[in-house]
Amino acid sequence: MRADAKRNYDRIVEVAREVFREQGYDASLDEVAKRAGVGPGTLYRHFPKRENLLDAIMQSWVDRVTEASEKALAYEGADRELLLRWFEEYVALISLHKGGPAKITSAMGDPTSPILTKCQVLTSANDRVIERLREDGVLRDGVDTVQVCRLVGGIATVADQGDLGAAAVRPLLEIVADGLLR
Amino acid sequence: MRADAKRNYDRIVEVAREVFREQGYDASLDEVAKRAGVGPGTLYRHFPKRENLLDAIMQSWVDRVTEASEKALAYEGADRELLLRWFEEYVALISLHKGGPAKITSAMGDPTSPILTKCQVLTSANDRVIERLREDGVLRDGVDTVQVCRLVGGIATVADQGDLGAAAVRPLLEIVADGLLR
DNA sequence: CACGATACGGAGACCGTCTCCGTTTAGCAA
DNA sequence: TTGCTAAACGGAGACGGTCTCCGTATCGTG
Numbered sequence: 001m002r003a004d005a006k007r008n009y010d011r012i013v014e015v016a017r018e019v020f021r022e023q024g025y026d027a028s029l030d031e032v033a034k035r036a037g038v039g040p041g042t043l044y045r046h047f048p049k050r051e052n053l054l055d056a057i058m059q060s061w062v063d064r065v066t067e068a069s070e071k072a073l074a075y076e077g078a079d080r081e082l083l084l085r086w087f088e089e090y091v092a093l094i095s096l097h098k099g100g101p102a103k104i105t106s107a108m109g110d111p112t113s114p115i116l117t118k119c120q121v122l123t124s125a126n127d128r129v130i131e132r133l134r135e136d137g138v139l140r141d142g143v144d145t146v147q148v149c150r151l152v153g154g155i156a157t158v159a160d161q162g163d164l165g166a167a168a169v170r171p172l173l174e175i176v177a178d179g180l181l182r
Numbered sequence: 183m184r185a186d187a188k189r190n191y192d193r194i195v196e197v198a199r200e201v202f203r204e205q206g207y208d209a210s211l212d213e214v215a216k217r218a219g220v221g222p223g224t225l226y227r228h229f230p231k232r233e234n235l236l237d238a239i240m241q242s243w244v245d246r247v248t249e250a251s252e253k254a255l256a257y258e259g260a261d262r263e264l265l266l267r268w269f270e271e272y273v274a275l276i277s278l279h280k281g282g283p284a285k286i287t288s289a290m291g292d293p294t295s296p297i298l299t300k301c302q303v304l305t306s307a308n309d310r311v312i313e314r315l316r317e318d319g320v321l322r323d324g325v326d327t328v329q330v331c332r333l334v335g336g337i338a339t340v341a342d343q344g345d346l347g348a349a350a351v352r353p354l355l356e357i358v359a360d361g362l363l364r
Numbered sequence: 365c366a367c368g369a370t371a372c373g374g375a376g377a378c379c380g381t382c383t384c385c386g387t388t389t390a391g392c393a394a
Numbered sequence: 395t396t397g398c399t400a401a402a403c404g405g406a407g408a409c410g411g412t413c414t415c416c417g418t419a420t421c422g423t424g
């Protein structure tokens with residue numbers, strides 16, 4: 001990659017992160033290009049689809065994810081509380097941008113999604129928490145990771161779309177947690 | 183309303199129902215106008231916002247909703263099964279169109295939404311079921327109708343976006359139901 | 365420094381939303 | 395039936411977003 005290309009690439013990602021946080025995932029890409037001081041052509045060459053840009057933005061995000069799951073697993077307390085803490089982290093992680101919960105949760109079931117690999121990091125982080133509970137023998141029978149992601153992702157999605165705060169989300173997570181534990 | 187106006191109004195609603203079912207809630211409105219054989223101006227005069235058109239489409243839907251809740255309440259069996267049957271009806275009702283679950287669930291918390299009144303029909307139908315369970319003393323403490331709508335709406339939303347069938351949705355509903363019952 | 369590969373960026377095609385306003389029509393009254 | 399007016403129509407076009415094409419500029423190597 002040529003030096004000027006890399007400069008533009010980095011700058012676009014940086015600006016896009018800012019713009020998406022401000023305006024959500026459907027912000028204008030020409031706007032991103034303009035703010036980054038490049039032509040739309042340049043942006044679309046580096047990132048042919050909107051998703052490719054999102055993918056690039058998420059590089060730093062994957063680190064956070066693993067970190068969060070490790071933090072949750074390190075918790076020395078009741079299983080229910082461990083699960084709830086993880087759920088809250090999970091919701092926070094996918095809600096960093098407006099529209100994130102819907103985007104990420106639906107990408108999980110779509111093998112062609114460009115952000116699939118990023119989502120898999122999340123699913124496997126979730127899996128570690130779920131496995132731990134299964135080993136403790138406190139998990140409902142027949143539950144799999146994907147189902148948990150869908151349930152929590154669903155809550156995060158409605159919270160995102162309805163501008164609900166953590167206080168409104170917590171009881172919903174508790175209901176799901178209690179449904180998952182035996 | 184003049185006769186020709188009414189004719190066009192009705193025709194637009196009819197066509198829109200068809201187009202939305204085919205292409206989802208973000209189908210082109212000019213396309214709707216074209217298929218209805220009217221100019222875009224006519225469409226936008228009758229329905230200044232996309233939501234107004236959705237609202238009109240939903241007139242027949244509200245009848246289905248009350249019917250469904252009555253059917254659920256008439257069920258003579260275990261509370262858990264009653265709740266699950268209602269949940270399945272609920273999901274089906276809001277998933278009639280692609281994008282419906284997200285639209286309807288987020289409209290519930292938005293007092294300015296033009297489809298608010300339609301959603302209230304749904305919330306109060308849900309409320310009747312929840313009240314029945316509360317009277318039976320099988321409901322978890324501190325649960326309110328809105329929370330239930332959000333949980334089930336969340337599941338329906340991810341199912342809608344991920345093209346999940348009833349078979350994948352059922353276990354999720356069971357988990358939520360068990361979390362809601364004591 | 366020269367030259368080929370690489371990257372840039374803007375003009376513009378395309379599409380959806382929505383408005384403005386000149387034209388048409390319904391429906392009433394004489 | 396005819397004439398009139400308020401109501402309704404509908405299409406041209408402004409606007410904004412997406413994305414492409416291609417002539418131009420730049421990098422970095424020989």
